[in-house]
Amino acid sequence: MRILALIRQVPDAQETVRVADNKVDLDGRKLVMDTMDEYGVEEALRLREKGADVEIVAVAVGPTRAQEALRAALAMGADRAIHVETDAALDVIALSSVIAQIARAQQAGLILCGGQQADWDSQALGAATAEQLAWPQVTWTRALELNGSTLAGKHDTDDGVESFTLSLPAVLTTQQGLNDPRYPTLPNIMKSKKKEIRTDTLEAYNVTPRIRLQGVAVESKERLKKILDGQDAPAAAAQLVQSLRQEARVIQ
């Protein structure tokens, strides 16, 4: 079976965000493979290590630099990569169409995708890709087992944790808690340099974005920052309660 692991290159979570020319300026920022996607690559590797006969293909759609994130996936152990190179900002529905076309061409049986991407805060890619392929989907997977062509696992919902089973093919979204992604070892990093990254143009996929970004702003609400010293706990508590009741008026 072939597994596609979707990869997105995003700013490191510790980086501050800056806006220039009405868009988020990533110049000089530390960019990494989205941690949510690392769980997907790791899970694919674990399925193989538990005996599944799988080929793992890392897939990214984005600018030239997205290849750095694909290299990171290859260094973790993915077998090869496909990069659809574009500077265009695709919306999630258009992106899902590209991914679905790749999945069909590669005859993939399983797609792993981060539960939420840290740059555009979208949770829609897994579900939209599943619908494009008419496959079932499970979001926010936290445990996974493969038995033949049946996947069993647990995932998070609004109300708690569900146990699920489904038959492949399928799309699963991944998250922290599913596993502990490995660090690439030096030999694997060396080996990964010889692995293939196929580069396609976006034009080959014939998609039309229908969401246009008009502009961005960094929002930070000014906070009062009235911070008290808590050496005298009862006095600090009394003052805080009074502020919350009479000034902020948020408690009774």
Add this chain to the structure above:
Amino acid sequence: MILLVVPHAKGKIGKAAYELATAARNIGREGPVTALVLGSGVAAVAAGAARIADQVLVADLPELAQFDPELWSSAVAQIAQEGEAHTILIAASRDGRAYSPRVAVKLDAPLLEDVVSVQDRGGALVAERLSFLNRVTETIEAQGTVTVVSVKPGAFDAAQPASETAEQFDVDLELPPRRVTIAGMEKEDTGRIALTEADVVVAGGRGVGSPEGFTQLIVGLADQLGAAVGATRAVVDAGWRPYSEQVGQTGKTVQPKAYIAVGISGAVQHVSGMGKSGCIVAINKDRDAPIFHVADYGIVGDVQQIVPALIAELRK
């Protein structure tokens, strides 16, 4: 028409339904607001929906007893097509975000995801949404005659229910077979007010010391305030609290009137789930903790001392 899919849980209409109603009324598009209720045993939900919409469509079917993104998206797409809806509003809960993309693909429509505002501007919908872990506000425009919109919980004021009630109609649906089998659910129903519905949230991090400390301090303070209980990823991963209480990037996003963070350092992943709260209160022993940068009020001190003092003060 504007189609509004009514969020509900445990047989009750959700607060998010009233927020969707506000979004629908303010969007600036013509046509009746049609509420769609999907589920099993949802008569009370439909009755509630009748007071926020111009008409209510109800699919009260045993097959819909449990949420499934394929069934929900199929149902919504059918109703949207039959009713020639131009705007489909869905609450951006975890479930809503799992099926709204499928509705968009089925309808060949753009998706405005997790928006905090949405308005018609010359025939196109223009929305604002947050990105980069909730730190950036994007203004985006959807092109097309039909648009699917998922609306961030807490972003819109709740509409007041009308005194008159709209007519209800039962609808027929052709539903696909269920392909994901749910073997079991670890219900994490703590019997408290839901995190996303509460006006006040008291949340705890590893700084409370232990599961017992969490119960005593966080649950104790929440009880005193009639508040919901929230937790950080670290607390949930340590098994101290259920996942349903997790706030942050991989948990719930909340926007209460007051968020009281106790023993929480304020990692960006946590702040992305609560940073839009009305008033943020931080209690932490580390003066340099990032949580104080986003706090309106705070106390630097030992949570084991401060929280019992707060509870005592509130009891006075």
